[in-house]
Amino acid sequence: MKATTTGTLAVIAVAMVAVLLVAFFRATPVELAYPVEQAKVTWARRLAARWTGLWHGVDASVENARLRREIASLEMVRGELAGLEEENARLRRDLRFTEREPNRWECAEVLSEGGGAAGARRSIRLNKGSLAGIREGAVVAVPEGLVGQVVAVTPHTSEVLLVTDPSLQVACTVEGSERIRGILSGGTDDVLLMRHLKAGAEIAPESRVLTSGLGGVFPAGIPVGTFISEGNGRDAAGRHAGGLEREGKVRPAVDFTLLEDVFIRR
Amino acid sequence: MKKDIVQLVIAFFTLVFGGAAEELAPKTLGVGLPVLLSAAVYFARRRTPLVGMLFAVAAGAAEDALSGLPYALSVSYFAAVAGLMRGFKLSVGFAVPAYCLYQVWLWIWLGQSLVGGVFLRMLMALPVGVAVLAATHAALYWIDRKAAVDEK
Numbered sequence: 360m361k362a363t364t365t366g367t368l369a370v371i372a373v374a375m376v377a378v379l380l381v382a383f384f385r386a387t388p389v390e391l392a393y394p395v396e397q398a399k400v401t402w403a404r405r406l407a408a409r410w411t412g413l414w415h416g417v418d419a420s421v422e423n424a425r426l427r428r429e430i431a432s433l434e435m436v437r438g439e440l441a442g443l444e445e446e447n448a449r450l451r452r453d454l455r456f457t458e459r460e461p462n463r464w465e466c467a468e469v470l471s472e473g474g475g476a477a478g479a480r481r482s483i484r485l486n487k488g489s490l491a492g493i494r495e496g497a498v499v500a501v502p503e504g505l506v507g508q509v510v511a512v513t514p515h516t517s518e519v520l521l522v523t524d525p526s527l528q529v530a531c532t533v534e535g536s537e538r539i540r541g542i543l544s545g546g547t548d549d550v551l552l553m554r555h556l557k558a559g560a561e562i563a564p565e566s567r568v569l570t571s572g573l574g575g576v577f578p579a580g581i582p583v584g585t586f587i588s589e590g591n592g593r594d595a596a597g598r599h600a601g602g603l604e605r606e607g608k609v610r611p612a613v614d615f616t617l618l619e620d621v622f623i624r625r
Numbered sequence: 626m627k628k629d630i631v632q633l634v635i636a637f638f639t640l641v642f643g644g645a646a647e648e649l650a651p652k653t654l655g656v657g658l659p660v661l662l663s664a665a666v667y668f669a670r671r672r673t674p675l676v677g678m679l680f681a682v683a684a685g686a687a688e689d690a691l692s693g694l695p696y697a698l699s700v701s702y703f704a705a706v707a708g709l710m711r712g713f714k715l716s717v718g719f720a721v722p723a724y725c726l727y728q729v730w731l732w733i734w735l736g737q738s739l740v741g742g743v744f745l746r747m748l749m750a751l752p753v754g755v756a757v758l759a760a761t762h763a764a765l766y767w768i769d770r771k772a773a774v775d776e777k
Contacts, residue, residue, distance in 0.1 A: 385696075388644050388687035395645035471648040475691035476662065478655035479731050479739050482693060484648060511693055518693055526738040 386513040389484075393515050396470040397486055464500075464622035465491060473518055481524040481545065482507075483615075487623060488515045496576065498624040504582035504612030505529065505570060506621050517623070521615055522583065523551065530573040533566050533586055533607075540571055543583060543609060551584055551609040558605055562586055568609050578624070584609040631772050632672070636680055639664045639765065644687050655740035656749040659724045661688050662703060663754075663761035666720040669707035671769065681707035695734065702730050717762060724754035 412419055465487055473484035487493050489512045497509040499519045508527060511518040520527050523545040531553060533539045539560045546552040553568065566586045572579025587608045643660035650658040661684040669677035685700030692699070706723045709715060725747045732743040739746075 385686075385690045388640065388690040391641045392645040392648055392691065395642065396648055399645075399649055472650075472652055473648060473691070474652060474655075474657065474693065475644070475688050476647045476657040476659040477688060477692035477694060477699065477727075477731055478652040478657045479692055479694060479735055481655075481740055524738070524740070 389511075389513045389516055389518075393470070393486075393513070396484070400468055400470055400486070463625045465493065465625050467491075467493075467517070467621055467623055469618050469621060470516065480526065481521040481615075482510070483519050483521065483618065483621075485517045485519060485621065485623070486515065488513050488517050490514045492625050493517045493623055494625075498577050498581075499621050500581055500624070501613055501618065501621050503614075504584065505577065506613055506615070506618065508576070509623065519621070521545070522613075523611060523615060529577055529583060530571045531568050531583055532571040533562050533568055535563060535566050537561070540573070541607070543568065546608070549610070550587070551611055553586070553607045553609050556605050556607055562589075562607065564588060582612045584611045632676065635765075635768055635772060636668070636676075636683070640683060640687055643684070643761075644691055647688075648691055653753075654742075654745050654749050656728070656746050656753055658757045659720070659727070659750075659754055660757060660761055661685075662706070662724055662727065663720050663758045664765065665703045665707055666710060666717055666723070666758070667762055667765050669710040670717055671765075674711050677707050677711060678704060694731075698731075698734055702727060717758065720758045721751065721754040724758075725750045 467485040467487040470484045470486050472478075473482040474480060483506075485493075485499075493509060493512055495509055495512055497517075499506040499509060505522050507519045507521040507524070509517045510520045522529060522543070525545040527544060529543045531541055531543045533541070533553075533556075537560050539557055539562060541553040541556045543551055543553045556562070564586060568583045568586055570577040570579055570581040570583060587610050589605060589607050640661070643664050646660050647657050665677075665681040665684040668680040672680070681703040682700055685697075685703035688694070688699035688703065689696060706719070710719060728743055728746040728750055732739050732746075741749075
């Protein structure tokens with residue numbers, strides 16, 4: 360009996376050590392490559408800034424002054440919003456509404472396309488990780504729309520699975536009178552697929568597609584893309600979807616090739 | 626002893642810069658630059674069997690971590706390639722078909738979630754594999770010569 364207990368404890372201990380070792384070594388290669396990637400991104404940006412400054416020096420100083428004014432005005436708006444947020448929270452408390460977590464967005468630089476040589480998934484690597492409070496599952500977006508979701512975190516970096524990857528599924532609604540719901544996932548490079556759309560509902564082309572907030576992963580109201588057209592009525596495996604459900608094609612709101620800075624929801 | 630340390634340093638920096646190069650390189654149809662696989666093949670040919678195998682495992686682990694792949698998916702493949710290289714005394718050119726077959730290996734494990742079609746990926750892997758193999762081997766051979774650690 361005693362030998363059995365000792366054996367079980369030994370197995371658990373070995374398993375725990377193995378898990379710790381795997382977790383440690385998993386982050387190590389990414390952390391080792393991080394300084395090289397960060398240096399490349401920093402220098403590329405500096406060189407681009409110098410080059411731009413060289414040829415557009417006057418324009419740049421004018422734009423700089425304009426941006427400073429814009430920042431100052433946004434600071435004013437932010438102050439007003441803080442007051443409104445406080446008032447909103449107080450009223451929600453008075454009305455006994457559920458407390459809502461405010462969205463806090465952390466800005467991060469895109470280091471690389473990520474994905475190593477295998478490139479098995481559509482992803483990007485960012486220069487913020489667990490040390491900056493980023494956790495797995497965090498939502499990543501830019502002002503234009505949804506970028507994806509954090510799937511792996513190391514102390515200094517995080518890997519983001521793009522919304523164009525077939526394995527990432529997002530609950531969405533099509534903006535319009537009926538607010539039709541569906542599940543959006545990656546298709547080909549340029550087009551996303553929206554499945555499980557209600558049959559019979561009219562969807563106007565060029566309608567905006569937004570996150571619905573269902574499922575609790577992605578907050579509601581983030582733009583994802585524009586509804587282009589109905590699909591061929593077949594699902595991912597090529598089976599006919601039948602008369603109850605249908606699918607549509609959606610053009611992403613974000614140009615993923617031009618991403619330089621993104622925002623991570625904390 | 627000194628030679629061992631030099632070999633270790635070369636292996637370490639190959640992993641760091643190889644990994645960073647793979648991350649930073651653009652990917653066509655999802656196919657990136659197989660720097661780590663090429664380096665594993667080089668080490669399998671030009672180091673002792675133990676060092677070659679250890680480097681293949683380390684390179685595979687780095688590939689898995691960088692690519693966000695399931696544990697040991699690349700480790701097992703890289704180790705198998707290094708083992709075959711040693712066992713059958715294959716030439717370094719084996720890295721090219723090995724990289725093409727790596728696409729099939731990924732497809733077996735990842736299925737529909739693999740970016741790009743497997744045949745297009747294999748097709749793309751051919752020229753990319755040849756170019757990266759040549760560049761990696763030239764660079765590592767030059768470093769080995771300079772550091773005087775070439776065992777061949």
